[in-house]
Amino acid sequence: MKSNLKWIQLAIVFVLIIALPAFFPSGYYYRVGALIFVNALSVVGLVILIGYAGQISLGHAGFAGIGAYACALGPDYVGLHPAFSVILGAVVSAGMAALIGKPILRLKGYYLAVATLGFGILVSMVLTNERALTGGPDGTAVAKLGLRSWLKDAGIKLSSGEFWYLVCGAVLLIGVWIALNLFHSATGRAMRALHGSEVAARTVGIDVAQVKLQAFVISAVYASVAGSLLALQNKFITPDVAGFMHSIEMVTMAVLGGVNSVLGATLGAAILTLLPQVLTIFAEYEQLVMGLVMILVMIFLPKGLLPSIAARLRGRGE
Amino acid sequence: MDALMQFLLSGMTVGAVYALVALGFTIIYNASDVVNFAQGEFVMLGGMTTVFAHAAGLPLPLAAVIAIALTALVGVALNKLAIEPARGAPVVSLIIITIGASIFIRGAAQLVFDKQLHRFPSFSGDEPIRLLGAAILPQSLWVVGGAFAVFFGLWAFFTKTLTGKAVLATANNRLAAQLVGINTGWVMTLSFSLSAAIGALAGVLVTPITLVAYDVGVGLALKGFAAAMLGGMGNPKGALVGGILLGLLEAMTAGYLSSQYKDAVAFIVILAVLFAMPQGLFGAKHTERV
Amino acid sequence: MKPVITTAMTTLVALGVISLAAPASAEIRLGASVSATGPAAFLGDPEAKTIEMLVEQVNEAGGINGEKIELFLYDDGGDPNKARTFATRLVEDDEVVAIIGGSTTGTTMSIISVAEDEEIPFISLAGAIQIIDPVRDYVFKTPHTDRMACAKIFTDMAARELTKIGMISGTDGFGASMQAQCHDIAAEHGIEVIADETYGPQDADMTPQLTKISKTEGVQAILNPGFGQGPAIVTRNKAQLGINLPLYQSHGVASDGFIKLAGAEASEGVRLPGTALLIADILPDGDPQKDVVTSYKSAFEGKYEQKVSTFGGYANDAFLLMTSAMAKAGSDAEAIRNALEDTSGLVGTTGTYSFSANDHLGLDLSAFRMLEIRDGGWALAE
Numbered sequence: 001m002k003s004n005l006k007w008i009q010l011a012i013v014f015v016l017i018i019a020l021p022a023f024f025p026s027g028y029y030y031r032v033g034a035l036i037f038v039n040a041l042s043v044v045g046l047v048i049l050i051g052y053a054g055q056i057s058l059g060h061a062g063f064a065g066i067g068a069y070a071c072a073l074g075p076d077y078v079g080l081h082p083a084f085s086v087i088l089g090a091v092v093s094a095g096m097a098a099l100i101g102k103p104i105l106r107l108k109g110y111y112l113a114v115a116t117l118g119f120g121i122l123v124s125m126v127l128t129n130e131r132a133l134t135g136g137p138d139g140t141a142v143a144k145l146g147l148r149s150w151l152k153d154a155g156i157k158l159s160s161g162e163f164w165y166l167v168c169g170a171v172l173l174i175g176v177w178i179a180l181n182l183f184h185s186a187t188g189r190a191m192r193a194l195h196g197s198e199v200a201a202r203t204v205g206i207d208v209a210q211v212k213l214q215a216f217v218i219s220a221v222y223a224s225v226a227g228s229l230l231a232l233q234n235k236f237i238t239p240d241v242a243g244f245m246h247s248i249e250m251v252t253m254a255v256l257g258g259v260n261s262v263l264g265a266t267l268g269a270a271i272l273t274l275l276p277q278v279l280t281i282f283a284e285y286e287q288l289v290m291g292l293v294m295i296l297v298m299i300f301l302p303k304g305l306l307p308s309i310a311a312r313l314r315g316r317g318e
Numbered sequence: 319m320d321a322l323m324q325f326l327l328s329g330m331t332v333g334a335v336y337a338l339v340a341l342g343f344t345i346i347y348n349a350s351d352v353v354n355f356a357q358g359e360f361v362m363l364g365g366m367t368t369v370f371a372h373a374a375g376l377p378l379p380l381a382a383v384i385a386i387a388l389t390a391l392v393g394v395a396l397n398k399l400a401i402e403p404a405r406g407a408p409v410v411s412l413i414i415i416t417i418g419a420s421i422f423i424r425g426a427a428q429l430v431f432d433k434q435l436h437r438f439p440s441f442s443g444d445e446p447i448r449l450l451g452a453a454i455l456p457q458s459l460w461v462v463g464g465a466f467a468v469f470f471g472l473w474a475f476f477t478k479t480l481t482g483k484a485v486l487a488t489a490n491n492r493l494a495a496q497l498v499g500i501n502t503g504w505v506m507t508l509s510f511s512l513s514a515a516i517g518a519l520a521g522v523l524v525t526p527i528t529l530v531a532y533d534v535g536v537g538l539a540l541k542g543f544a545a546a547m548l549g550g551m552g553n554p555k556g557a558l559v560g561g562i563l564l565g566l567l568e569a570m571t572a573g574y575l576s577s578q579y580k581d582a583v584a585f586i587v588i589l590a591v592l593f594a595m596p597q598g599l600f601g602a603k604h605t606e607r608v
Numbered sequence: 609m610k611p612v613i614t615t616a617m618t619t620l621v622a623l624g625v626i627s628l629a630a631p632a633s634a635e636i637r638l639g640a641s642v643s644a645t646g647p648a649a650f651l652g653d654p655e656a657k658t659i660e661m662l663v664e665q666v667n668e669a670g671g672i673n674g675e676k677i678e679l680f681l682y683d684d685g686g687d688p689n690k691a692r693t694f695a696t697r698l699v700e701d702d703e704v705v706a707i708i709g710g711s712t713t714g715t716t717m718s719i720i721s722v723a724e725d726e727e728i729p730f731i732s733l734a735g736a737i738q739i740i741d742p743v744r745d746y747v748f749k750t751p752h753t754d755r756m757a758c759a760k761i762f763t764d765m766a767a768r769e770l771t772k773i774g775m776i777s778g779t780d781g782f783g784a785s786m787q788a789q790c791h792d793i794a795a796e797h798g799i800e801v802i803a804d805e806t807y808g809p810q811d812a813d814m815t816p817q818l819t820k821i822s823k824t825e826g827v828q829a830i831l832n833p834g835f836g837q838g839p840a841i842v843t844r845n846k847a848q849l850g851i852n853l854p855l856y857q858s859h860g861v862a863s864d865g866f867i868k869l870a871g872a873e874a875s876e877g878v879r880l881p882g883t884a885l886l887i888a889d890i891l892p893d894g895d896p897q898k899d900v901v902t903s904y905k906s907a908f909e910g911k912y913e914q915k916v917s918t919f920g921g922y923a924n925d926a927f928l929l930m931t932s933a934m935a936k937a938g939s940d941a942e943a944i945r946n947a948l949e950d951t952s953g954l955v956g957t958t959g960t961y962s963f964s965a966n967d968h969l970g971l972d973l974s975a976f977r978m979l980e981i982r983d984g985g986w987a988l989a990e
Contacts, residue, residue: 028700031693056410103593109409110353114547115592117540118585125582128779131788137781138713138736139688160725161696230689235721238688238714238781244540248417255414276690277697283644283683284429291422298415299403321819324849328815335812433649434914435837437869444871446848453815453848528812529837529869533649537810573816577805578779 006180009263013176017169021162030161032277034233037168038226040269041175043254044262045222048179050251051260052188053215054195055105058113058247059120063093063220064227065127065242068142069134071231075143077133082145086228093224094217101216105209117244124242139238142231164233171229172266175222179262182218191215223250256297258304267306320451325573326566327449331458333565334465335528338520339542340549340557341468342513347552348476349485349509352401352412356420358539359427360514363389364521365530366427369436378438386518392423393514394507402506420535427532440526457526464523465558468516472554485509489552548588550601559599564588635678636671636939638663638930639704641694641719642733642923643711646686647780647809650836650865652711654920655733656681657912658904659708662927665907672935680704684715691715695722705941706934708926710734711919713781720747729933729945731926733919736785740968746945748968750925750958751918752881752976754786754833755793757859760881760976761831762790762797764989770829770854774803774821776814776842778834782860783809786833803827809836815845822851829853835860840869847874854879862886862979863917872984879989882979885921885957886986901957918958925956 020033042064049055070089074080080088104115127134134140148163158166182188190211194201202208231237240246249272257268275293279286301308339361346354364385371381400415407415442456475482487495488505496502521530528534545564549556564584571580591599640659643652663679671677680702684691691710698704699722706729710716713736720739723730723746732739732749735757739749765773777787783806794801803824805817821830830853832842839861846855855878857866862882867875884897888905891898904924905916929951930944937943951970952962959975980989 026701028697031696031700035689035693050410056413104589107592107596110551111547111592111596111598113353113413114544115589118544118589121585122582125579128784129578131784136784136788137779138738138785139717141717161700234689234692234718236688236692236717240687240689240714245536251410252414252417255410259410277693280682285425286683287421287425287428287645289425291418291420291425294418295400295415295422298407298411298418299400302404302407302411321823324819325816328813332811332813428645432914433645433653434865435650435840435869437840444844444848444873446850453850455848524812527841529840531649531837533645533647534810569813569816572805572807573820577807577817581808 006184009180010173010177012263013173013266017173021165027159027161030159030165032273034161034164034168036270036273037165037172038229038233039250039253039273040266041168041172041229042223042226042250043257043265043269044172044175044179045219045226046250046254047259047262047265048182048191048222049215049219050254051265052183052195053191053212055212055215056109056113056251057116057216057219058244058251059116059118059123060219060223060250061242061244061246062120062123063097063223064230064246064250065123065239066093066096067224067227068231068237068241069127069140070224071228072135072140072142072237073133082143082232083147086225086232089228090221090224093220097217097220098213101213102209105212105216117247120242120244120247124239124244127239127242134239137239139236142235142237144235145232160233164229168229168233171225175225176262176266183262187211187214252294256294256304258307261304261307264304264306268304271305321573323450323452325569327452327454327458328573329566329569330462330562331454331527331565332568333562334458334462335520335524335538335561336541336545336564337465337558337561338461338468338523339517339538340546340561341465341472341554342517342520343542343546344472344513344552344554344557345485345509345516346513347546348489349506350401351489352416353543353546353551354396354513355413355416355539355543356396356423356535357513357517357542358535358537359420359423360389360393360517360535361521361524361538362427362530362532362535363392363423364518365525365534366431366436366521366532367518368522368525369438369530370431372438378441381438382522385522386515389518389521390511390515393510393512393517396514397506397510401510402503420539424532424535431532433532435529435531437526437529455527457523461523461527464519465561468519469554469558476554481505481508544585544588547598548591550598553598553600556598556600636675636934637678637680637702637704639695639698639702639707639709639728640679640681641684641691641698641707641709641715642681643686643715644683646684647836648686648712648715650917651733651919652683652686654908654914654917655709655711655923656683657914658908658920658923659927661907661911662924662931666931672931673938675939677931684709684711686712686715688712688714688718692718692722695719699723699726699728704728705939706730706930706944708733708923708930713739713785716749720744723747727945728941729930729948731930731948733922733926735782737789743966743968748929748948748963748970750922750929750956750961752859752958752971753789753969754782754858755789756971756973756976757786757833757881758790758793759797760973760978761856761858761879762794762799763973764879764978765799765829765856766797768829768854771798772800772802772826773829773831774805774824774827774853775801775831775833776805776807776817776821777832778809778836778838779806780809780834780836782858783834783838786858786860790831790833807834807838807842809834809838811838812841813845814838814842815849818842818845818849818851822849822853827853829856831856831858833858833860837869840866843870843878844874847871856880859883859918859976863919864915865917867981867984867986872981875981876983878981880979881976882986883918883921883958883975884977885916885918886979887977887988890987896955896960897957900955904957921957925958925961928956929954929961 074085258264367385549560
């Protein structure tokens with residue numbers, strides 16, 4: 001039954017990724033789709049941290065920054081292929097998360113929020129100030145992945161938009177699959193236990209500090225890979241990727257869609273990525289509408305869009 | 319020596335700005351356990367409304383009073399329309415609500431006012447006061463004085479007045495407060511209007527120094543929040559000390575180490591303090607109830 | 609005749625390319641992505657307003673060769689990621705034939721990769737030199753490079769025998785890029801940077817940095833690359849500290865707003881490289897730019913009740929360049945690009961543009977004018 005639910009969710013994501021392009025009127029929609037998948041990937045990471053383990057972070061854009069700049073700098077400085085630079089970024093992010101997670105995760109609530117926020121700001125500051133290495137606030141170019149021209153030689157012709165749509169979609173699918181497996185694993189259960197009550201979790205023998213750290217490290221890797229994908233498809237990256245507003249955006253997407261639900265978080269990412277594109281018709285009111293949507297969803301659907309709607313449907317069914 | 323003096327004065331000025339923002343966080347947090355990320359927008363509203371009222375021909379003091387009163391109303395509206403309907407929501411939802419409110423207010427300000435930078439004249443002229451080889455502007459004294467005045471006001475409010483104690487009681491246990499006859503709804507209205515008014519006052523005081531535009535709120539809220547957490551959220555003493563400490567840290571780093579990494583040093587110190595004292599410098603200890 | 613003659617009109621009429629008789633049937637699709645909100649809003653806001661105003665003017669006058677311009681204008685908020693998405697949208701979905709925009713270097717670089725891939729001519733409104741060096745086929749730009757601003761300032765300093773200087777730069781893209789360029793070419797002009805400080809774009813007080821600079825042995829002048837509130841605060845702080853050194857600002861604050869924010873007293877004697885736009889009123893009648901700057905200034909200030917800035921001027925020039933190329937080439941992207949590259953002697957608010965296959969900026973230092981603030985207004989320093 002539980003595992004059925006997992007496969008259903010996975011199937012929904014898979015079918016959406018495959019079927020949506022049939023309705024795309026132009027190549028621009030592939031770009032928006034790819035952005036949604038990238039955002040959804042980092043948001044699924046936050047579901048593990050916030051939704052499963054109940055820990056907040058206002059600094060995850062810092063990890064996205066590490067992932068993005070690993071792809072920009074890896075090929076130039078270490079001679080790594082861009083694809084392996086993604087892995088390098090993930091390893092560095094995981095290491096960094098493990099290092100700072102230990103002391104930071106002892107903090108609770110708003111204190112944890114300010115500590116993670118501080119971490120994110122430190123990363124973006126280094127990226128901004130170390131001009132010689134990172135290109136400074138004006139950003140730096142990112143090498144081509146080269147996979148698309150390789151595919152072309154193999155006889156598969158894809159536009160840049162189509163290619164990145166498929167790559168980001170595939171990575172998101174893997175990310176969702178891992179997150180769903182984790183949910184039902186022993187570690188996932190431990191995370192959810194400490195979300196309920198840390199004291200209770202400790203009394204049943206859960207190593208609270210260790211489990212929190214696992215959630216933090218895993219979510220950091222998600223954000224890092226998402227940052228890498230963004231850098232590779234944009235072929236240009238600036239420190240904005242690690243900025244405070246990007247961290248806030250990630251958390252908002254997660255909470256809006258439903259922070260306990262992988263599918264909900266994906267929906268949240270889709271809505272907040274699409275909204276600015278839709279609102280260009282009344283650009284002047286964009287911020288007004290954006291703020292209003294955030295407030296209204298939190299008031300009327302406090303568990304997030306998807307779980308609240310699901311609960312309502314279930315309620316009517318009974 | 320006179321360089322050190324200048325760094326100290328600069329740190330005090332900037333620190334007092336942070337402290338004023340941090341103090342604004344205090345009341346709302348005490349009354350409702352909500353950290354209001356729209357606090358920076360109150361500061362912006364105070365500054366922008368004063369600028370436009372002054373430009374429309376009102377004398378500066380009147381413009382300032384109107385700005386503070388209007389912002390207090392915005393604070394009450396924020397509580398009634400966004401915070402109260404979401405009572406009992408988890409911390410992260412409340413963070414999103416107040417961030418949503420800040421984006422909303424910013425969007426409205428950009429429509430009602432404009433996107434340009436503004437300033438109005440300093441209260442007591444721009445002739446710097448020389449002090450041991452260093453120079454400070456009279457407006458900086460207004461800001462520092464304002465921060466201390468608000469601090470003493472809040473301290474007296476929370477410890478000496480019945481209303482202040484009612485606010486603390488409401489935060490501590492809402493139901494118990496209601497049972498002893500405290501009108502908790504009214505306490506919340508009061509808290510939000512006071513916090514907003516303090517924010518607007520900060521905006522009025524700092525605009526001649528920092529200038530104001532529709533989007534200055536985010537940066538101020540960020541630093542004010544950091545300062546409040548450094549001192550310990552909810553404690554006026556913590557907000558004042560945290561703010562001034564943050565300002566001094568930045569000025570000293572800029573003066574002696576590297577101006578490029580002054581914000582970095584400030585955040586490293588905050589992280590270090592929180593590792594050693596997870597509730598900030600003056601924060602109260604909480605234990606989880608099972 | 610009313611003074612509100614549009615800049616676009618005067619130039620187009622001068623070029624003899626407008627034919628009002630042609631029926632207004634077809635449309636030319638023009639794309640724009642600027643930072644009308646966000647940290648670069650005071651670049652993007654006047655740029656957006658300028659582009660909207662000019663499109664309106666051209667269409668009211670019958671369009672280009674009878675074809676109206678359909679404008680697709682997006683606000684990227686200064687976010688390079690958004691800028692890339694909007695560039696993709698402009699090309700793939702709105703099917704524009706040309707793009708103007710990229711208020712900051714970051715957003716410009718994002719748009720460039722789309723424009724180059726899709727072979728759409730793009731005129732950038734950002735400063736950094738890497739936009740047009742190396743030359744890219746489809747990318748042009750209207751503002752002077754920050755390197756040229758440094759050169760103009762250093763030339764003026766050398767003439768005043770100020771050779772040892774202190775720099776205080778903003779850490780935003782504009783400030784950091786210009787800081788690096790100035791360092792690069794200081795030695796060529798015999799200038800030595802002996803103190804180098806920075807400040808954050810939102811900082812409230814720069815007296816520690818200025819104190820450090822003024823205490824550096826032998827410093828003769830201060831240079832402040834930056835935009836936004838930073839330079840105004842630096843100027844005020846310098847007066848507060850009573851530092852008696854000549855202060856140079858960058859073209860990033862070339863607007864009347866700067867004098868108002870910094871105060872006439874504190875900004876007295878401040879020099880900066882500006883464009884003719886700022887001194888439209890005091891330009892001699894014979895000046896080649898006189899007509900262009902006065903008509904743009906009066907049109908903009910009449911419509912928006914807001915002072916013109918150099919940045920709106922960049923957008924004005926980009927629009928002029930693009931529409932005059934369209935007038936020659938019609939609505940084919942490749943033809944527009946070629947016509948752009950052939951542009952010669954087009955007078956804009958920033959300077960006189962002449963592009964070539966290996967110069968996609970087409971301005972030289974002569975277009976920059978060294979201005980000095982005197983009695984709360986602009987004056988020519990030379």
